[in-house]
Amino acid sequence: MSQTRIVQVRAGILKKNDELAHALRARFEAAGVFVVNLVSSPGTGKTQFLERTLGDLVAAGVRTAALVGDLETDHDAQRLARSGAPARQINTHGRCHLEAEMIGEFLGEWELSTLDFLFIENVGNLVCPASYDLGEAMRVALLSVTEGEDKPLKYPTMFNSADVAVITKIDLAEACEFDRAAAHAAIEEVRPGMTIVEVSAKRGTGMDDWMTLLHARRAAWRRLREVPAPA
């Protein structure tokens, strides 16, 4: 048996994605566009929530656009385009998550400085998208009242990687006997201090809180990136 020797590597497995995400983040920051990555299980209502969000922002004169990931079909981009905001579909053809490379490819030459917000709707999956940085400024994990209050405990990696939790379909809470306190406690358990917003995209409940949060986060993000004036 021949001698073996050890070669140190010490590199992230997702180094390539991380580097591309880093470059995207720099591009978003230079353009002043606040990018939000939406993640959830299939059926949580991401598309409905995003359609409502885009519609409300467009109505308020805010410049916004969306990229939406799906395994197949462009149904979601068509739905989102009804809001009046431009929407592009990314088909992953079997991949269970979006990667930074796909974002770069589908953004193409899009003039990002004409936007205030860009939303990325990830593929419905609470596992894989957690590991892939897309260069976003804020990651939002969605959970619907029909899914069970303990979902954050089952998918701690995803909830821990997110900045904000949104509980959707809150109009169905009573019918589903949704235990609000238990859901909040589960989120707090895996991500202490996480901000939680409750909405019904259908009825509009909580959308004001969500809009306030979006604008506040974008303002804070911009302040952090302001170059101080020379003394």
Add this chain to the structure above:
Amino acid sequence: MHELSLAQGIVEQAVASAAQADAKRVVAVHLKIGRLAGVEPGALLFCYDDASKGTMLEGSRLVIHDVPLVVWCAHCLREVELPGVQSLRCPTCQTPCGEILQGRELQIESLEIEP
């Protein structure tokens, strides 16, 4: 299932590092995987065999070293290792601990090569 993507990433980087070190063959690849990294080791091992076929890594061992979840407890003023990933709370004083020091790693540590 993103383990196939991860396996492909490991193979790509390990092949490059091995070539740089003038390796004839890679015997083993050592990884550090955090408890909170969301990786299923069984699935990763399965995908690795497939992803490494036809490369310098074919037949090599993939060795996964678990990294425990370690947080900072602002009440006890010390690092604490947590027994699970479902509760980010200090086991001693029950304070929620949001500051993660270890446990998210997805890292290729080293290669064992035959020169």
